[in-house]
Amino acid sequence: MDDGRGIAYVSRVAPAQFQVDVVANRPLSGGYFVLELRSQAPNPVAEAVPGQFVMLRGEWGRDLLNGRAFSVLQAFDSRTFSVLLKVFGRGTALMQQLQPGDRMTVTGPLGRGFKAPNPERKQLLVAGGVGLPPLHLQARTAAATGQAAAVELFYGGRTAADLVLTEDLEAWGIETVLATDDGTRGVQGRVTEPLGARLDRAAASGEAVEILSCGPTPMLRAVRAIGLAHGVPTYLCLEEMMACGFGVCLGCAVPVYGDKPYKYCCTDGPVFEASEVRW
Amino acid sequence: MSHAEPFAAPITADQVDLSCAFGPLRLRTPILTASGCFAYGQQFADFMDLRQIGGLSTKGISPEPRHGNPLPRIFETAAGMLNSIGLENVGAQAFLSEKLPFLAELDVSVWVNFFGVDFQTYVECAKTLSEGSREAYPNGGGIDVLEMNISCPNIKKGGIEFGTVPEVAHRLTKACVEVCELPIVVKLTPNTSDVVAMADAVKQAGAAGVSLINTITGMAVDVRTRRSRIATTYGGLSGPAIKPVALRMVHQVAQALPGFPICGMGGILSGEDALEFLIAGAHCVQAGTINFSEPSAALRITAELRALMAQLGIRSVADAVAILEPFPPEPPFSATGPGSR
Numbered sequence: 001m002d003d004g005r006g007i008a009y010v011s012r013v014a015p016a017q018f019q020v021d022v023v024a025n026r027p028l029s030g031g032y033f034v035l036e037l038r039s040q041a042p043n044p045v046a047e048a049v050p051g052q053f054v055m056l057r058g059e060w061g062r063d064l065l066n067g068r069a070f071s072v073l074q075a076f077d078s079r080t081f082s083v084l085l086k087v088f089g090r091g092t093a094l095m096q097q098l099q100p101g102d103r104m105t106v107t108g109p110l111g112r113g114f115k116a117p118n119p120e121r122k123q124l125l126v127a128g129g130v131g132l133p134p135l136h137l138q139a140r141t142a143a144a145t146g147q148a149a150a151v152e153l154f155y156g157g158r159t160a161a162d163l164v165l166t167e168d169l170e171a172w173g174i175e176t177v178l179a180t181d182d183g184t185r186g187v188q189g190r191v192t193e194p195l196g197a198r199l200d201r202a203a204a205s206g207e208a209v210e211i212l213s214c215g216p217t218p219m220l221r222a223v224r225a226i227g228l229a230h231g232v233p234t235y236l237c238l239e240e241m242m243a244c245g246f247g248v249c250l251g252c253a254v255p256v257y258g259d260k261p262y263k264y265c266c267t268d269g270p271v272f273e274a275s276e277v278r279w
Numbered sequence: 280m281s282h283a284e285p286f287a288a289p290i291t292a293d294q295v296d297l298s299c300a301f302g303p304l305r306l307r308t309p310i311l312t313a314s315g316c317f318a319y320g321q322q323f324a325d326f327m328d329l330r331q332i333g334g335l336s337t338k339g340i341s342p343e344p345r346h347g348n349p350l351p352r353i354f355e356t357a358a359g360m361l362n363s364i365g366l367e368n369v370g371a372q373a374f375l376s377e378k379l380p381f382l383a384e385l386d387v388s389v390w391v392n393f394f395g396v397d398f399q400t401y402v403e404c405a406k407t408l409s410e411g412s413r414e415a416y417p418n419g420g421g422i423d424v425l426e427m428n429i430s431c432p433n434i435k436k437g438g439i440e441f442g443t444v445p446e447v448a449h450r451l452t453k454a455c456v457e458v459c460e461l462p463i464v465v466k467l468t469p470n471t472s473d474v475v476a477m478a479d480a481v482k483q484a485g486a487a488g489v490s491l492i493n494t495i496t497g498m499a500v501d502v503r504t505r506r507s508r509i510a511t512t513y514g515g516l517s518g519p520a521i522k523p524v525a526l527r528m529v530h531q532v533a534q535a536l537p538g539f540p541i542c543g544m545g546g547i548l549s550g551e552d553a554l555e556f557l558i559a560g561a562h563c564v565q566a567g568t569i570n571f572s573e574p575s576a577a578l579r580i581t582a583e584l585r586a587l588m589a590q591l592g593i594r595s596v597a598d599a600v601a602i603l604e605p606f607p608p609e610p611p612f613s614a615t616g617p618g619s620r
Contacts, residue, residue: 014325015325015326016325016326017326017573017574017575055572057572062358062518062519062548063357063358064355065355065358065359065360065518065519065568065571065572066355066360066571066572067571067572105572105573107572107574240350240351241350241351241352241353241354242353243353243355243360243362243568243571243572244570244571244572244574246322246325246574247318247322248316248317248318248322248323248570248571248574249316249353249362249364249571250347250352250364250367251350251351251352251353251362251364252350252352252353253347253348253349253350253352254350255349255350260346261346262346262347262367
């Protein structure tokens with residue numbers, strides 16, 4: 001479905017709620033871990049596009065009431081997909097303890113994702129921290145459709161251990177610029193610095209580019225400012241506190257310009273045009 | 280402590296009759312979904328057959344559309360969550376033209392929650408909704424109940440008084456009842472010192488019943504930023520954390536006003552939770568916060584209630600309402616017991 005903003009590029013897949021088993025809980029560096037989840041019957045998450053997300057809950061009673069939102073990292077087949085996590089609070093701390101065979105409840109796929117890679121306009125993917133999954137999946141999609149050259153990844157973290165799954169990007173032949181605050185891997189400094197230099201180059205050569213970004217809010221604010229300053233189409237995958245994920249609780253308001261002061265991260269997003277966001 | 284006798288021998292689930300009455304209204308089941316937790320219903324069609332629920336209460340409708348509050352608007356707390364959404368809604372006219380047709384199709388009890396920003400707009404909203412529904416559905420089947428929200432903390436002018444001063448609530452209810460044909464159920468706030476006085480005041484004014492309870496005002500603090508977790512500082516607490524307070528208030532009103540229809544709500548997650556409310560005196564219940572994490576919860580709760588009633592030998596909902604047993608009296612205390620000399 002194209003709503004005129006050129007963002008969502010598939011027809012809406014009806015979300016479902018279903019049970020999964022934890023197939024694997026794979027620790028990565030920097031406290032990151034990947035949960036691989038499988039349902040008994042096929043589930044609609046395999047249809048998710050980069051940026052779409054699922055709500056996850058474990059079987060831990062109702063002290064923790066609501067699900068937690070995670071972007072889809074990879075859909076292996078019609079029953080199995082994975083998400084990337086890091087411990088931030090009580091929910092993710094419990095998820096880190098999950099073992100193969102443990103049960104979870106999934107709601108999804110939810111939201112509208114990024115536009116597909118296309119040969120007309122080079123996509124500069126800008127990722128930070130747990131914001132990697134949508135862009136990792138976008139790069140995977142590009143590689144799988146023979147368009148690895150249609151995307152470039154800019155990936156930043158505080159230190160080398162925060163940069164995970166980079167071996168995938170190498171294997172897919174995705175041009176990647178890494179940046180760490182402490183210089184332990186890639187260029188030293190914020191990922192927005194090499195991004196800015198890249199945009200200058202594109203402007204000088206008249207190359208058509210656009211930015212797709214997901215990461216911590218301070219990074220997204222910086223990416224938004226750079227994208228607007230360069231006059232480059234910029235799409236941000238946002239994260240807000242949400243209870244439901246499907247447009248009912250109205251908790252995940254995103255301040256925007258336009259007809260109404262707020263849109264909703266879960267149903268209007270999570271991908272928004274940077275110029276639309278009222279930051 | 281002695282145990283109360285079981286009601287009767289267990290029966291089978293299909294011997295349980297879940298249809299019930301709420302004053303003059305007939306409900307297919309006593310399990311409805313609560314305002315603010317069910318939007319205008321459509322989103323839930325992806326997750327369940329909406330025709331199976333007893334009914335639903337919509338997001339609160341005001342005469343004019345409203346945009347919500349700044350964020351953060353929600354924060355999860357122990358066994359509950361705080362929210363301050365700000366009564367965002369599409370407004371009465373858009374509700375009637377865009378949302379009601381979908382709900383009317385479902386053939387379930389449609390409760391439309393509404394509010395105004397002052398006395399006049401409350402009355403205007405009740406009138407608009409009542410007349411709009413009658414025009415579109417002259418033979419019935421549109422809105423079944425107007426659920427009047429006099430308990431939202433986010434209304435500026437006199438909002439607190441509507442929900443906490445019995446005389447004011449009486450006057451407002453009476454004015455709304457006089458301008459509309461639909462039954463008005465008043466949703467009361469727990470943030471008051473005397474919920475029974477409030478229930479009595481709206482009953483005398485012609486309310487068809489009360490919904491108990493709305494959220495309890497609360498707060499959480501982020502010690503690192505030294506900010507409230509909610510942009511408007513305070514939010515409404517919902518979820519299992521508030522169930523004991525809700526049950527107590529339902530019971531108090533049921534005791535004081537026997538037979539007056541009460542719709543109970545507050546942290547209902549299971550069939551057993553629902554039955555607790557019925558036993559305490561509610562005629563039907565609404566499930567709220569659970570819909571966020573389990574969008575088909577109302578049907579699971581209904582199935583659990585049916586199974587539990589069968590196990591306890593309760594044949595109908597009416598047989599379960601307001602049947603709280605007193606404890607047997609203790610033998611009087613004395614210095615010597617029966618065995619001593």
